[in-house]
Amino acid sequence: MSAKSLNPSGIGPIVSSAHLAEGALPALSEFEFGLILASHAFHRWMMRCIAAAGVPDLSPLDVLILHTVNHRGRAKRLADICLVLSIEETHLVSYGVKKLQGAGLVTSGRAGKEKTVEITERGREICRKYREIRDKLLIGPLSTTTLDREQLSEIAAMMRALSGHYDQAARAAASL
Template sequence: MARQDSATQKGIGPIVSASHLADGGLPALSEMEFALVILSNAFQRWITRCTSAAGGEGLSAIEVQILHAVNHRERDKSQSELCMMFNIEDTHVVAYALKKLEALGLVESGRRGKEKTARITRDGADLCLRYRDLREKLLIESVKSLGLDESRVSEIAALMRVMSGQYDQASRAAASY
């Protein structure tokens, strides 16, 4: 807090991409939003490049995320479960990703009653394990060297999930505004 106060006193203000948004009642939220944009872009670039290095060339960030989600706990996942898990409104995004992953032999389709499901294949599970090994070597070792408090990182993650609910509520309000 003291850092921001001294920055504000010097006329610098928070680090944002749109100063007109930071002029409002909660400048720190604009700072967080800009950080989320930068983090999101870096994260998406990371997961696609790590997957490519692990042997999964040509997958988009959402396809990588869906692959890992289908692999999660080795339990079949439906399209609606995947949409809910990732807070994706456009079901076509998930449907396309599942079709592409199936065409590559990384997932296979199944059924749970009338609902179509996806399950990981041996090739898909192997790719996820190679990704995990590269993640440990290239990312986790580096992040651990920062000396971050794991409980603090978990607190930030919890805050981000809470904030997603705030943005969802505001989005619903904006849809009817």
């Protein structure tokens, strides 16, 4: 690591893999490490929050599927759930839907030849409880910080844009 990449304290960028930060864009390695930490913390949060809402045995993906199905109160096609969540392995979503059905949180149907998934009243209630817990335990404390809402929206937009770059790079790597 060059002296140029060190900050005034003499410590380089905070990364998990220094050998990757030695390339042309060390800031990307910093972002990736932050993303790793944030994604694991977010997964832990979702599992703890849904358990507190009354459904202890769901995976982070199950929670994401549940909220996606509840979104706007309309039935969703399985393909649309995969698209929105950027999931290629449809069997993972199918398994999650079956698990949510077993818990009485969603129900499945058909629209022509396509499978659809719809939230049940119990599923809607669990999502409402999740939101209440989220408001109290996550949003409440965050609103007392100097967190800038506009900046948070900009970070979210940047992350969505970066996901497109990662997807394109993944397609290129798959063709090697």
